[in-house]
Amino acid sequence: MSTPLYSWGRFPHRPQRGHGCVWLDELPAQMDRVIGAHRSSLPYGNGRSYGDSCLAASDEVLHMRSLDRLIEADWTTGVIKAEAGITLAEVLAVAIPQGWFLPVTPGTQFATLGGAIANDVHGKNHHVRGTFGRHVLGFGLLRHGEPEVTCSPDAHPDLFAASIGGLGLTGVIHWAQIQLMPIRASQIDTTTVRFANLAEFFALSTELDARHEYSVAWVDCLAKGAETGRGVFIVGDHAQYGSLDVGQRKKLSVPLTPPVSLINKISLSAFNSLYWRLHPSQRKPGRSAYEPFFYPLDRILHWNRIYGRRGFQQYQCVVPAANAEAAMGELLRTIAEAGQGSFLAVLKRCGDMASPGLLSFPMEGTSLALDFAQSEALEKVLFPRLDDIVRAAGGRLYPAKDAHMTGADFRRAYPAWEQLETLRDPSLMSRFWSRVIL
Ligand SMILES: Cc1cc2nc3c(=O)[nH]c(=O)nc-3n(C[C@H](O)[C@H](O)[C@H](O)COP(=O)(O)OP(=O)(O)OC[C@H]3O[C@@H](n4cnc5c(N)ncnc54)[C@H](O)[C@@H]3O)c2cc1C
Incomplete structure (x- = not known):
């Protein structure tokens, strides 16, 4: 039995069983297995979300953390492609010595790349660079029972927009390409x-x-x-x-x-x-x-x-x-x-x-x-x-x-929720979404 996973606030107290995989090409079969056995699931990065948005309604999550490899890096342009379970700390460890930094970072470096996209995180420079999603060039998205799609502002733009801040509900992001920001020093x-x-x-x-x-x-x-x-x-x-x-x-x-x-x-x-x-x-x-x-x-x-x-x-x-x-x-x-x-x-x-x-x-x-x-x-x-x-x-x-937050407050404040619901992978459901929508 694997160690139970929680959200960062440990409230609500809903232990999650993590189902991981070591290689990217194992992901579709793992997704099939978990959803087949438990009817629904949810991608889980590193559990740095505080509440219930990273908790699956079924309490059975697709744990992405072990997919943590850097796939490609062009240190002349600062464009990198990595598996979605890599943490921001791991990105910085390879990017800083090359003179590059994350264009946007939240207050923890232990969030994963996939989690940063799915919550469209922001940082201390929101007033000049906006959210993390503005620096995402593209990602691979896996929806249950469908072939993988590559999403970018030009390819599947609807899924691209819905997955940035999409709370893990539109599919599993398994790799992403982002543009880094040049720096001269890390201080x-x-x-x-x-x-x-x-x-x-x-x-x-x-x-x-x-x-x-x-x-x-x-x-x-x-x-x-x-x-x-x-x-x-x-x-x-x-x-x-x-x-x-x-x-x-x-x-x-x-x-x-x-x-x-x-x-x-x-x-x-x-x-x-x-x-x-x-x-x-x-x-x-x-x-x-x-x-x-x-x-x-x-x-x-x-x-x-x-x-x-x-x-x-x-x-x-x-x-x-x-x-x-x-x-x-x-x-x-x-x-x-x-x-x-x-x-x-x-x-x-x-x-x-x-x-x-x-x-x-x-x-x-x-x-x-x-x-x-x-x-x-x-x-x-x-x-x-x-x-x-x-x-x-x-x-x-x-x-x-x-x-x-109440469902009424959520739906008032995020009127685009209906578009997200239309594009949601029906096999993915979080405790948060079922609380505010269903
Ligand atoms: C100390 C601290 C400081 C923080 N500061 C900030 C801040 O300044 N700004 C800010 O915006 N946030 C901040 N956060 C929140 C944190 O950055 C976000 O919650 C982030 O999304 C957590 O990433 P994670 O990898 O742990 O994802 P998780 O918390 O595990 O999951 C977050 C969401 O992403 C989805 N998800 C995870 N991986 C994938 C994937 N591969 N494909 C699709 N969906 C996926 C999940 O389903 C879930 O909906 C902070 C958190 C902590 C603990």
């Missing part, structure tokens, strides 16, 4: 400054985003009153000189799952205040290796265990620009009042670059993301209040992080 030149409230965040973002490749802010989710929305603003750019070193940071690990969450209001409040005060009140330049800049949480393996056996949920929303400042204020006041949240709460302005994907999450506006230890009150009291604010502001939640 990042940074500028850091703390801000006293939400208005200062928006002022900094308006001034600095256009001038820098990367921009993101940490926010103190428990700060109240005049300090609501205080935080630390960080911008960065790839250094113009330095080495092309690949990250070799020694990883720490949380060895076991405690019975209850180690995050509580007292520890969080003390930590947040200290963290805010430790950052400079004047803009401070610095230089960082790429790993701590992009992937601070990846340093601690299994950090998701600190939330205890009940797991946790991430709440990530985006609100359109016109309503962003007011809505973010309301959201943060509501969270601070509830005294819940996580040390890592992230505010980020998203840009206006359209994604090729049908169901992409980002929109021009502001995104807020933070984790909450799982509890009944969360779903009954706090999340409905936050959902009301997001709905009224015309925003939406991110399926990759979600385990609670």
